[in-house]
Amino acid sequence: MYKIEISKFLMVILLAVGSASAIAAPDWSKVPKREIHVFHPGVTPIEWVMKKSDHSGRTGLTKGESCVGCHEEKGGLNFDMKRLAGKEIEPKAAPATVSFPVGVQAAYDKEYLYIRMTFTPPAGGADHSDKDNDVKAAVMFANDKIALDAGGKIVAGAQLGCWASCHGDARTMPGADDKKTKYAKSGTYELMQWKSGKGSKPVDGVVSDKRNMEGGMAGVKAQSEIKGGMYTVTFVRKLNGALADGKAVPVGFAIHADKATGRFHHVSLGYMLGLGADGDIKAAKLQ
Amino acid sequence: MKEFIKRLRSPSAKYSLLSLLFVGFVGGIVFWGGFNTAMEATNTLEFCISCHEMRDTVYEEYKQTIHYSNRTGVRAVCSDCHVPKDWAHKMARKVKASGEIWGKLAGTIDTPEKFEAKRLELATHEWDRMKKSDSRECRNCHSFDGMDTEKQKNRASKMHKIAQSDNKTCIDCHKGIAHKKPKNMPEEPDDE
Numbered sequence: 176m177y178k179i180e181i182s183k184f185l186m187v188i189l190l191a192v193g194s195a196s197a198i199a200a201p202d203w204s205k206v207p208k209r210e211i212h213v214f215h216p217g218v219t220p221i222e223w224v225m226k227k228s229d230h231s232g233r234t235g236l237t238k239g240e241s242c243v244g245c246h247e248e249k250g251g252l253n254f255d256m257k258r259l260a261g262k263e264i265e266p267k268a269a270p271a272t273v274s275f276p277v278g279v280q281a282a283y284d285k286e287y288l289y290i291r292m293t294f295t296p297p298a299g300g301a302d303h304s305d306k307d308n309d310v311k312a313a314v315m316f317a318n319d320k321i322a323l324d325a326g327g328k329i330v331a332g333a334q335l336g337c338w339a340s341c342h343g344d345a346r347t348m349p350g351a352d353d354k355k356t357k358y359a360k361s362g363t364y365e366l367m368q369w370k371s372g373k374g375s376k377p378v379d380g381v382v383s384d385k386r387n388m389e390g391g392m393a394g395v396k397a398q399s400e401i402k403g404g405m406y407t408v409t410f411v412r413k414l415n416g417a418l419a420d421g422k423a424v425p426v427g428f429a430i431h432a433d434k435a436t437g438r439f440h441h442v443s444l445g446y447m448l449g450l451g452a453d454g455d456i457k458a459a460k461l462q
Numbered sequence: 463m464k465e466f467i468k469r470l471r472s473p474s475a476k477y478s479l480l481s482l483l484f485v486g487f488v489g490g491i492v493f494w495g496g497f498n499t500a501m502e503a504t505n506t507l508e509f510c511i512s513c514h515e516m517r518d519t520v521y522e523e524y525k526q527t528i529h530y531s532n533r534t535g536v537r538a539v540c541s542d543c544h545v546p547k548d549w550a551h552k553m554a555r556k557v558k559a560s561g562e563i564w565g566k567l568a569g570t571i572d573t574p575e576k577f578e579a580k581r582l583e584l585a586t587h588e589w590d591r592m593k594k595s596d597s598r599e600c601r602n603c604h605s606f607d608g609m610d611t612e613k614q615k616n617r618a619s620k621m622h623k624i625a626q627s628d629n630k631t632c633i634d635c636h637k638g639i640a641h642k643k644p645k646n647m648p649e650e651p652d653d654e
Contacts, residue, residue, distance in 0.1 A: 228647035231635040235620055245617035253615045326651070 200398075200409055201282040201289055206459045208293075212252050213430055213441035214274040217265030220343040221335070225325055237325050241334040242444040243455060251276075252444075266349055270433070271299025275441065277428060281458035283450055288418055288458065290314055290410045292428065300433030308375065310432055311440075312408045313368035315340070315382070316448070317425035318417040320362030332362060336445015337427035340364055340382045347437025356386035365416050369397035369408045377410070392416060414450075420460075423452040501556060505541035515571050516540075523641045530640075543599050543640065544588065551598075582644035589633055597632035604632065 219230075227233045235245055246252050252274060260269045278293035296310045305311070321332030321339050332339055340357040342348070357364075359382055366386070368378035379391035393412035400407045417424050428443040447454040474482060503509055511517040524530050529538040545559075546552045571577040571584075592599070606626050611619040621635065637643060 227650040228637065228643065231621065232617065234624060234635070235617075238624060240620055245620050248616055253617055 200291075200411075201459070201461050203280055203291055206280045206282050206291075207457065208278045208280050209446075209456045210276050210278055211428065211443050211446065211456075212247075212274050212276050213294075213428060213443045214252060214254065215259060215265065215270050215439070215441050216341075217259060217269060218343070218349060218438065219264060220341045220345070220348060221323065221338045222343045224335075224338055225323065225330075233325070236330050236334055237328040239334070242336055242338070243446060246444060265301070268301040270297065270301045270435075270439065270441075272297035277430065277443070279428065279456055281448060281456055282461050283414055283418075283420070283458045284461040285420075286414055287411050288414050288450070289461075290412075292408045292410075292430075293405065294430060295405045296430060296432035298433050300435045300439060302436060302439035303434040304436040304439075305431065305434045307372040308370045308431070309434055310371040310406060310430065311368055312406070313366060313378075313429040313431075313440075314410060315364045315366050315427050315429075316417045317427075317445075318363050318365070321359055321364065321425070322361055324360075332445075333423075333425045333447060334445065336425060337364070337429070337442060338445070340386075347439070357382045358385050359383055363417075365391060365393055365418075367391070367393065367395040367397070367410050367412055369399060369410065371399070379412070418450060421451045423447045423449045423454045426456070501552075504556070505545055507539040507541075510540040513566060515566070515577065519574065519577050520641045527640050538603065542602065546595070546598060547602055551595075578645075581642075582647065585637075585641070585644050589637060592633040593631060600632040600636070 223229045225233050225236070232240075232242075232245055236242075246254060254274075256273050258264060259273045262268070275294065275297055278291075280291040280293075282289045292312055292314075294312075315337050317332035317336075317339070319332075321335070323330040323335065323339055339362070340359045342355075342358065344351050345355050345357055346353050362383070364382040366378060366380040366382055366388075368380070368388075369375075370378070377395045377397035378388050379393050379395035380386065380388040381391050393416060396411045398409045412418075414420065424447070425445050426448040427445050429440045430442075431440045446456050449455075449457045451458075451460060477485075511521045524540075529543070531537075545555055565571065569576075571580050606622070609622060611622050614622065624630070625635065637647075
């Protein structure tokens with residue numbers, strides 16, 4: 176009996192140490208910050224992106240260009256923000272703030288990847304359907320098999336960010352099936368999401384032929400801090416699946432602000448996260 | 463009538479050759495000047511929007527675009543884009559455009575609904591014309607030679623480099639820059 180109690184005690188200590196090390200945040204003051212901009216995309220699913228009469232950049236994509244390569248400038252995105260704010264792209268109504276900055280920091284060690292997002296979610300949203308969460312923050316990683324066949328030309332996940340999972344027939348799109356979720360025609364995204372609602376657990380999910388909000392193998396943990404309207408969300412996940420040391424991985428970020436659901440999020444373009452490799456966002460290697 | 467034609471064909475005994483040449487020369491100038499002036503009158507913005515079919519639709523759309531109002535104050539009016547500058551192509555275009563008189567009389571686009579129903583067809587005619595002429599009217603002002611892609615934003619710079627290497631023409635990408643794009647435009651193959 177006594178032995179059992181001691182072994183139980185040791186197990187608790189070990190678990191506590193283990194979980195503490197898993198979420199032991201790096202010294203973020205020493206990790207470089209990359210500022211990206213997230214924007215309200217409206218109804219621009221992958222079908223829109225790949226239709227030349229809607230988006231002449233299809234030509235660039237089929238020639239190997241990435242979304243970021245064309246649309247990111249020093250200091251922001253070069254979209255026609257008036258067009259994004261109008262009803263042409265978003266038939267319901269666009270949020271008052273079409274685009275806002277997010278600071279992204281990343282670090283990794285042998286076992287874990289740490290991602291920190293710093294942002295001030297704007298009010299003035301156009302959709303307030305999420306009664307449980309004021310704000311949600313998500314990160315998706317594409318594995319090597321995420322790709323699109325554009326008339327025989329292959330467009331890779333590294334060019335598209337999350338767009339290969341965003342379809343016009345998925346829930347919250349105009350006239351779409353309310354039960355159909357994000358999906359990818361080939362490959363898998365690993366999804367992690369933090370929700371502000373009380374008692375909400377971080378999502379460790381995957382997107383393949385449909386979206387599963389659980390069942391991921393990344394052991395996602397998330398912490399948050401809110402100061403003066405500024406949110407700091409820190410994710411920790413295992414360095415497994417699509418992620419590995421020495422690899423650059425396609426990554427995209429999304430924020431649902433002001434109780435938004437579905438397509439009424441602000442999303443980033445697709446970036447490359449360098450883990451000991453070149454990338455738009457370079458993760459610092461922790462000793 | 464026969465007598466009249468005979469008189470026209472017979473040499474003049476009353477007027478000197480010089481007088482006849484002078485009258486012919488002056489008459490030619492007056493006729494040509496009048497013809498050209500009348501034709502140029504049909505090239506003005508005011509003429510184009512004198513019919514409500516244009517004024518209430520594409521003109522209102524054009525007024526929201528950079529070809530109407532911009533930082534430098536250079537304005538391209540309807541004919542700058544839709545009528546060739548050189549005489550031969552201009553004449554051919556004007557003759558073809560005279561078909562629009564029939565459209566006006568028949569009322570084919572005399573309501574906003576009718577206009578929307580025909581927008582894709584009408585736009586396609588114009589895009590085809592521009593494609594065939596290698597966007598000649600665009601190139602009256604814009605040229606790849608005069609374009610400094612390094613001064614452009616990333617998306618323009620990269621797309622213009624692709625366009626040059628692939629021998630693309632302006633209208634391949636720049637549809638809907640001065641007017642609303644039609645709804646339900648068909649898919650376009652990559653090589654067009």
